[in-house]
Amino acid sequence: MNQPRELASSALEELRALLGDRVSVSRGVREHHGRDESYYPYAAPDAVAYPHSTEEVRDIVNVCRRHRLAIIPYGVGTSVEGHVLAYSGGVSIDLSQMNKVLAVHVEDMDVTVQAGVTRKQLNDEIRHTGLFFPVDPGADATLGGMASTRASGTNAVRYGTMRENTLALTVVTADGRVLKTSRRSRKSAAGYDLTRLFVGSEGTLGVITEVTVRLFAIPEAMSAAVCSFKDMAGAVNTVIQTLQSGIPIARSEALCATTMKAINAYNKTNYKEQPTLWLEFHGSEHGVVEQAKLVQDIARDNGGEGFEWATKPEDRNRLWSARHQAYFAGLQLRAGSRAVSTDVCVPISRLTECIIETGKDIEKASMPIPLFGHVGDGNFHCMVLIDPESDRDLEEAKAFNARLVKRALDMEGTCTGEHGIGYGKREWLIEEHGEAVELMRTIKHAFDPENLMNPGKVLPPER
Amino acid sequence: MNQPRELASSALEELRALLGDRVSVSRGVREHHGRDESYYPYAAPDAVAYPHSTEEVRDIVNVCRRHRLAIIPYGVGTSVEGHVLAYSGGVSIDLSQMNKVLAVHVEDMDVTVQAGVTRKQLNDEIRHTGLFFPVDPGADATLGGMASTRASGTNAVRYGTMRENTLALTVVTADGRVLKTSRRSRKSAAGYDLTRLFVGSEGTLGVITEVTVRLFAIPEAMSAAVCSFKDMAGAVNTVIQTLQSGIPIARSEALCATTMKAINAYNKTNYKEQPTLWLEFHGSEHGVVEQAKLVQDIARDNGGEGFEWATKPEDRNRLWSARHQAYFAGLQLRAGSRAVSTDVCVPISRLTECIIETGKDIEKASMPIPLFGHVGDGNFHCMVLIDPESDRDLEEAKAFNARLVKRALDMEGTCTGEHGIGYGKREWLIEEHGEAVELMRTIKHAFDPENLMNPGKVLPPER
DSSP, X not given: OOOOOOOOHHXXXXXXXXXXXXXXXXXXXXXXXXXOXXXXXXXXXXXXXXXXXXXXXXXXXXXXXXXXXXXXXXXXXXXXXXXXXXXXXOEEEEGGGOOOEEEEETTTTEEEEETTOXXXXXXXXXXXXXXXXXXXXXXXXXXXXXXXXXXOOTTHHHHOOHHHHEEEEEEEETTSOEEEOOOSSSOOOSSOOHHHHHTTOTTSSEEEEEEEEEOEXXXXXXXXXXXXXXXXXXXXXXXXXXXXXXXXXXXXXXXXXXXXXXXXXXXTOOOXXXXXXXXXXXXXXXXXXXXXXXXXXXXXXXXXXXXXXXXXXXXXXXXXXXXXXXXXXXXXXXXXXXXXXXXXXXXXXXHHHHHHHHHHHHXXXXXXXXXXXXXXXXXXXXEEEEOTTOHHHHHHHHHHHHHHXXXXXXXXXXXXXXXXXXXXXXXXXXXXXXXXXXXXXXXXHHHOTTOOBSTTSSSXXXX | OOOOOOOOHHHHHHHHHHHTTSEEOOHHHXXXXXXXXXXXXXXXXXXXXXXXXXXXXXXXXXXXXXXXXXXXXXXXXXXXXXXXXXXXXXXXXXXXGOOOEEEEETTTTEEEEETTOBHHXXXXXXXXXXXXXXXXXXXXOBHHHHHHTTOOOTTHHHHOXXXXXXXXXXXXXXXXXXEEOOOSSSOOOSXXXXXXXXXXXXXXXXXXXXXXXXXXEOOSEEEEEEEEOSSHHHHHHHHHHHHHTTOOOSEEEEEOHHHHHHHHHHHTOOOOSSOEEEEEEEEOHHHHHHHHHHHHHHHHHTTOXXXXXEOSHHHHHHHHHHHHTHHHHHHTTSTTOEEEEOOOBOOGGGHHHHHHHHHHHHHHOSSOOOEEEEGGGTEEEEEEEEOTTOHHHHXXXXXXXXXXXXXXXXXXXXXOXXXXXXXXXXXXXXXXXXXXXXXXXXXXXXXXXXXXXSTTSSSOOOO
16 A cells, blocks of 8 residues: 655645645644554545535545545544545545534434534434434444444444434535435435445445434433343343343343443442443333333343342433443553454344353453443444554454454354444455455446545455 | 347247246236336336246346346336336346245344245244234235335334345346345444345346345234324324324324225225324333324324224234225226326425325316325325326326426425336436436446346436
């Protein structure tokens, strides 16, 4: 891959003519845009542009195409597979100033936002409507970034992922076209599903500038619970049996004993340091009580003990904020460490087996590896805590992840449930999809013949 | 477009070598495969092939490519926009003998079937598992056909359409590759969403040979109700307010007075011949009672009267079978008539207005036009009952549909909620999607450069 280069001065002049001081080549800004939450070596773009509108994005794309500069969409940099790293240099399009909620349609339960709106901002701005946007990957990511990586999170088992919740996108393509992928009706059978094609394409097919997503009524009642188990199998089996009973559980997170220890240390809480299930129920007052009772029975049959309830909003928020901080809590288990995150997802019938086998692998590791995940959809994460200075640690983490991905693929699963392929998992794409990757290449070549759209991401280099 | 031609004898020999007597050039068989439920002039293929496996489909596709013959996938011929008409001749691939349920994964709540399995067959074969497949377009269509047209139906507001419920497909592409679009995990962020790209592509990008779909737990309790209203606005507003309250209604069908009259005549029932809502609730015993009570209150506020309940399975089945027969019942309103079906879908905030405006247009029509639909997702149908011999009737129907589509597009809706584009709605695709159609063409050219895959469908001719 190319080393970052000086930006051609004519390209920079054209960008400045468009954006004035909303284009930067300062070292600090470029470096900031050349890294994400992954451990991959950072790679700064040649310039960073801050558009305010779809039209400005289109104009930036046109400048880049004329000068053959790579185009890298950037939200808030919370990706974990090197999605925003500028290994071919080029222009990072930072969409964070495109942060307007454009249209809330309360009756239709949808909202259109600029791509730089974050999920927390969105939920703050629409709270008065009685509606909320449920997709919650933990990080306060932008809607554009979440659509690009097909994000999901703790709520997905009930409300779906970005795949199910994105109704329409405005996209700037490599040839500088501005397209709307769909209209605003809830469903349509009119032509190819461009919306779903751009969702999860990680900036390699175009730049998402606006996003229309579904909203949901804030449930009449919500209730969260914590329950601990002797082993992970009990926790996971509880979730599987709950889903099979048709109980519409809203969230179900399993956390290993190591994760619970980290959470206690980080939050000064005193949860039992055992495999634990965190659950949430949404519905009517009656419905929530009924669901909770049924799940308690199932948990008990699987060795669950000591249900602790949180029904007040502040208690529930405290609980989920502790869950979301599992990542930061985990990092504290080893001073100065950095996490190599894994992200497999398997059919739920194989989940218990996959977690048990992974647990055996964790026991053999030289570093702590907390494990937790959205078990309701078969997705879980391990945080391999490496010393960033140690090549041996990194090799060990890579080998651990390779075994885990192989295990998941052998169980008809995927190498990534929600993080995406980015830079880091490209070779796994072939293991997972085989010849279908050639069809993905066909799409990429057709949409972006000069390979300017986030080059080097998603598709592995051709051999 | 080409007229149907004699099949080159060498191509026929190659097909016979592959399939023996499972290839037919008899006039009757070809004519049968040259029509669907639409009013478009029939167009027979040159031959009909009946494969038993994905490999046989691949071999047929390879023969067709060598001889440059059009390839038209055929399920049971229930499409309504001319999807299976062979205007360029070629080979109709009838998948009805690929009718095996290949693998039921009860714990994962999914099933893999050959493309020729119909939805009723599937539900019969899995009944013992306690699971069911909810997508129900009325007709007993094949799963392959339903995936191809992105079908939905009465249950979509609760369970989603084929877009949400298809987990993976096996597809034979124009170049004779056999691909699996996805693995079996519930979610994945690995690469472009090929599954969703093939769902709704109507055979123009490849032949779907196997389908993996989600299943759901048969609800503990189900209850259906019929409620009549003074006007359609009351019925539609009841549904809108129900959804906004977050009540997880399973089905909500609105039927106009003309449709109710047709249903009564056809089924010898005595429903009130007024605008009517047919509802269904799924959940726990308590949940269903609670939902029903809330909806009754909402209905009453909107002028609804006389809730009639059906809780026994046989009563519910009778009710929904009457709803599904609305099409055939409607045809009886005018002896010897044929229906031109419309299929718009609008954001739900515009639905009442759209239905009222359409009602005014119906009043001016020279023929009966029953109106009914899945109002929960903004989708409704009109059946324009034409005399098949009358050009004037056909022109009137086309003009009515054109006004309806225009009205829906002006309200940010779509020209087709669930029927698909097929042959009949290609020009509307441009009205609806504008420049995005060029991106769809890019995909079509990339996947099928020789335009052999169901040519003349979805994409309008280039000018």
